[in-house]
Amino acid sequence: MDRWIVVDNADSGLSYSGAWSSVSGAPYDPHGNFGRTYRTNLQSLTSGQGTISYTFQGTSGRVYGTNNIEERNGNIDPTWSCALDGRPLQMPNSFPYAENNWILCEFSGVSDGTHTITITARSNGRAFLFDYFIYTPSSSRTLTNVVTGVGWRDSAVQYDSGWDQWGGAGFQGKEPGGTLTFPFYGTGITFMGLTPIEGAPGETEAEYFIDSQSPVRFTVPGRDVTTHFHRVFFRSGSVPLGHHTLTVVYRGNTGRMPLVLTNFFVESSTFPPPAARSPTTVGNGGNTNAGGGGGGGASNGGNTSGAGSGGGASGLPANPPTPTGTQSSGGGNGTFGSLPTGPGSPLQSTASVTRVVTTTAADGSVRTTAIVTPANVTGVPPADLTGQSANGSGSSWSAGSNDNTIFLGDGSSSHKAPIGAIIGGVLGAMAIAGIFVLAILMHRASAKRKRKQQEEFEGVEKLEGHVQPFEITSSVNPHRVLDNSLGESNSNPFIAEHYRGGKGAIVIAGGYAIQRGSPFADPSDGSSNEGSSNTTGEGNQLQHTRAEYSKREEARREAQAQGSSSDGVVLHSDSGYRLPVQPQIASSRRAEEYPPLYTAA
Numbered sequence: 001m002d003r004w005i006v007v008d009n010a011d012s013g014l015s016y017s018g019a020w021s022s023v024s025g026a027p028y029d030p031h032g033n034f035g036r037t038y039r040t041n042l043q044s045l046t047s048g049q050g051t052i053s054y055t056f057q058g059t060s061g062r063v064y065g066t067n068n069i070e071e072r073n074g075n076i077d078p079t080w081s082c083a084l085d086g087r088p089l090q091m092p093n094s095f096p097y098a099e100n101n102w103i104l105c106e107f108s109g110v111s112d113g114t115h116t117i118t119i120t121a122r123s124n125g126r127a128f129l130f131d132y133f134i135y136t137p138s139s140s141r142t143l144t145n146v147v148t149g150v151g152w153r154d155s156a157v158q159y160d161s162g163w164d165q166w167g168g169a170g171f172q173g174k175e176p177g178g179t180l181t182f183p184f185y186g187t188g189i190t191f192m193g194l195t196p197i198e199g200a201p202g203e204t205e206a207e208y209f210i211d212s213q214s215p216v217r218f219t220v221p222g223r224d225v226t227t228h229f230h231r232v233f234f235r236s237g238s239v240p241l242g243h244h245t246l247t248v249v250y251r252g253n254t255g256r257m258p259l260v261l262t263n264f265f266v267e268s269s270t271f272p273p274p275a276a277r278s279p280t281t282v283g284n285g286g287n288t289n290a291g292g293g294g295g296g297g298a299s300n301g302g303n304t305s306g307a308g309s310g311g312g313a314s315g316l317p318a319n320p321p322t323p324t325g326t327q328s329s330g331g332g333n334g335t336f337g338s339l340p341t342g343p344g345s346p347l348q349s350t351a352s353v354t355r356v357v358t359t360t361a362a363d364g365s366v367r368t369t370a371i372v373t374p375a376n377v378t379g380v381p382p383a384d385l386t387g388q389s390a391n392g393s394g395s396s397w398s399a400g401s402n403d404n405t406i407f408l409g410d411g412s413s414s415h416k417a418p419i420g421a422i423i424g425g426v427l428g429a430m431a432i433a434g435i436f437v438l439a440i441l442m443h444r445a446s447a448k449r450k451r452k453q454q455e456e457f458e459g460v461e462k463l464e465g466h467v468q469p470f471e472i473t474s475s476v477n478p479h480r481v482l483d484n485s486l487g488e489s490n491s492n493p494f495i496a497e498h499y500r501g502g503k504g505a506i507v508i509a510g511g512y513a514i515q516r517g518s519p520f521a522d523p524s525d526g527s528s529n530e531g532s533s534n535t536t537g538e539g540n541q542l543q544h545t546r547a548e549y550s551k552r553e554e555a556r557r558e559a560q561a562q563g564s565s566s567d568g569v570v571l572h573s574d575s576g577y578r579l580p581v582q583p584q585i586a587s588s589r590r591a592e593e594y595p596p597l598y599t600a601a
Helices: 419-458 546-562
Strands: 003-008 015-017 020-024 041-067 070-072 075-077 079-084 099-107 113-137 143-151 163-166 170-173 179-186 188-195 204-210 216-220 228-235 242-250 259-271 298-300 303-305 326-328 335-338 353-360 366-372 396-399 405-409 506-509 512-515 567-571 590-594
Touching: 003 041, 003 259, 075 113, 079 099, 099 113, 099 228, 143 179, 170 179, 170 242, 179 188, 216 228, 228 259, 242 259
Parallel strands: 041 113, 567 590
Antiparallel strands: 003 113, 003 143, 015 041, 020 041, 041 099, 070 075, 079 113, 143 259, 163 170, 170 259, 179 242, 179 259, 188 228, 188 259, 204 216, 204 242, 298 303, 326 335, 353 366, 366 405, 396 405, 506 512
């Protein structure tokens, strides 16, 4: 049962038969760990037999009292029984210890309709103590001026991330600043909870406030030797009958006792609660220039109409006058406003303003709220109202949702700028600008990559008098002395070419020239290289492009054309690193090695 009606033992709807008397619950409040008596009063039967009956419309219910039994010579005193519509209910087992808020009997799952619960008690000197009765009301009936219990699972109770569930008995605030909110309709509220034995020993604090009232601090007791249930953490002060919002903030921390909610009691409430009403515009002044001209008007069900002229006054008095008839505003000579009166009017001519509150909304609009006596705001707006604007801004009157508040609007509600459209346009323009900038950056990055690729694949720019890298030219170079006695080579650049000669003979294998005696030559040629170890790399030849082979071939042919027979020259066209091969050396000619021709000497 997430919402239920509470019937105190002093309720006029209860029927008592027998020697019942009202007693204070204070002597019993310290007993047990189930909290204090509901309203510190009990109905007591100390002799003979007595009955209590109550008729209601609902589907389930519980009878609560103070357990106060005693066993003497095998007899229990007092005893009791319960019946619903004359049919006995199953009774719980007796409990030998004193406890308040004890379930004497209960029922559930009955048909939605009118029922009567009857409690019959018998006492031989030990007091039978009845406290209150709760029931789930019928959804087809409206109840007013009742106490409504609201459980922690009710959908209207909103928790933030600083709250979480405590077992299956409640919801706990345990993070600093953890907040819950609960909108209610009534004149006050009580916060019920428990303090678990699993909690921290140190007490902590929390605070609550209703609507815009100042926060009220209260203490959350620390751990005791047992869990305490039905604990009253606070009872709010009285507020005017109407819609309100309770806010509770936990001010402790994880090392302190959490604040556990089990249920609320809402005083003087209505079940089901009436829907909260948005402020209804009664007068709607138009925009005015310096000379006035603002229109009065009326709003009924969303249709606005009206006409009138304003006096061009400005400002509100520090202590606003009683809004009856035509009033003079404090800031100018214009009229303050003509309040509608008569049958159906939301304001009677005797309404009195007690205070004025001015607030500025997020969209920049200003709202002035005048609080009036609740009894003087009655009825609904008539079909046709006219009025005068209060000042150059054309203020308007509207009935508040609590039936005791009048909003003095800025008089331009029907002419406000479309804030949503403006914000949407700004965000759209920012998005388009961002996309444009991103496109420019991507274009520049792409152009930069293309330039880099062009330099890598096409080489550096050719300058007059310079030799481009990796390109054999006919330019005279002092380092270019080629072997003129090299034989014909294999036409396949990936097949080793063998030449015979002396110690300095040149061997070209797989497009690379290797000097005999180098550390990369094959050890089988009988040569050695002092300070180096010979290695073999048969089959480990590098792949070359056709352009590289053509350059090497051209260099070889030019070397042949020079006709040198005594010395060999190796012209490197790369870094100079050589892989081992299996050359056959047939010549002992000396060879000179030169670096690649990257630039003209």
